[in-house]
Amino acid sequence: MLYQNHSRSFKENRYVYPVLSRRSKGISVGINLNPDKVCNFNCIYCQVDRNGSAPGISVDISQICRELAETLEMIKTGEIFLIPPFDKVPPELRHISDIAISGDGEPTMFPGFYEVVKEVLKIKEEWEERGHFPLVLITNSTGLNRPKVQDAIDLIYKNNGEVWLKLDAGSEDFHKKVSGSDIPLKVIIQNIKSVAIRHPVVIQSCFFRIDNSPFPISEIEDYCLLLKEIVESGGKIRLIQIYTVARPPREDYVSPLSQNELNFIADKVHELTNIPTEIYP
Numbered sequence: 486m487l488y489q490n491h492s493r494s495f496k497e498n499r500y501v502y503p504v505l506s507r508r509s510k511g512i513s514v515g516i517n518l519n520p521d522k523v524c525n526f527n528c529i530y531c532q533v534d535r536n537g538s539a540p541g542i543s544v545d546i547s548q549i550c551r552e553l554a555e556t557l558e559m560i561k562t563g564e565i566f567l568i569p570p571f572d573k574v575p576p577e578l579r580h581i582s583d584i585a586i587s588g589d590g591e592p593t594m595f596p597g598f599y600e601v602v603k604e605v606l607k608i609k610e611e612w613e614e615r616g617h618f619p620l621v622l623i624t625n626s627t628g629l630n631r632p633k634v635q636d637a638i639d640l641i642y643k644n645n646g647e648v649w650l651k652l653d654a655g656s657e658d659f660h661k662k663v664s665g666s667d668i669p670l671k672v673i674i675q676n677i678k679s680v681a682i683r684h685p686v687v688i689q690s691c692f693f694r695i696d697n698s699p700f701p702i703s704e705i706e707d708y709c710l711l712l713k714e715i716v717e718s719g720g721k722i723r724l725i726q727i728y729t730v731a732r733p734p735r736e737d738y739v740s741p742l743s744q745n746e747l748n749f750i751a752d753k754v755h756e757l758t759n760i761p762t763e764i765y766p
């Protein structure tokens with residue numbers, strides 16, 4: 486499946502990789518700010534291949550800009566659709582749907598994150614005449630309490646972009662088990678609130694089977710309570726993206742949910758929170 490091909494390697498590029506995205510319904514141009522393949526989470530369902538992880542590799546912002554401009558040009562001229570696997574992209578999806586800052590780790594951990602956002606927005610502005618597409622930040626929410634990251638997020642929204650925030654648990658214990666991190670869930674929620682109070686956000690949540698058991702219902706209920714807490718504190722959640730594992734996860738006891746199970750979760754979340762949900766099986 487073309488949608489399952491989310492390889493972060495494209496040509497000789499080090500940072501910029503186009504993918505056909507289910508979520509954005511077109512070509513999403515990714516920027517990987519973690520070429521060292523290091524993340525401050527260690528999610529049990531993570532689908533990043535950590536072979537070749539090399540902590541401390543530096544990030545070259547001018548190279549990111551070069552690669553981004555070249556990749557956008559290739560999509561716009563159609564040159565990319567002569568190259569496998571993009572030659573299989575259906576005609577109606579052959580457009581740039583967004584630029585997504587994400588990576589093989591948590592992008593906001595890069596100390597030059599604000600500068601990257603500023604430079605990427607400059608390139609995007611040069612492209613505005615040739616079509617609008619937003620800049621999206623995909624984050625695990627851990628770095629959102631840093632003032633410079635908050636400034637970058639304000640800049641993203643000022644330029645009609647958006648932030649997609651990961652939330653995969655309802656309880657501290659489950660969060661710890663899933664994220665493999667000691668950063669408490671209450672810190673994550675506080676960070677999500679800090680953005681959602683200023684801008685409407687998208688929540689991204691991954692649900693899956695553990696040891697072939699269905700996703701725990703109590704965890705879904707607690708997760709909904711957290712979403713309601715964010716909204717009741719003045720946070721705006723535009724959408725909840727519900728997805729499951731699509732590529733081999735880090736732990737082999739993690740497996741995907743069926744379409745019916747995802748439907749059940751999406752309906753339950755909508756019933757308990759009244760927030761729109763979308764499913765990505």
Ligand code: SF4
Pocket residue numbers: 524525526527528530531532533588589590591625
């Ligand atoms: S936050 Fe993302 S990149 Fe980091 S371990 Fe979790 S799924 Fe993988």
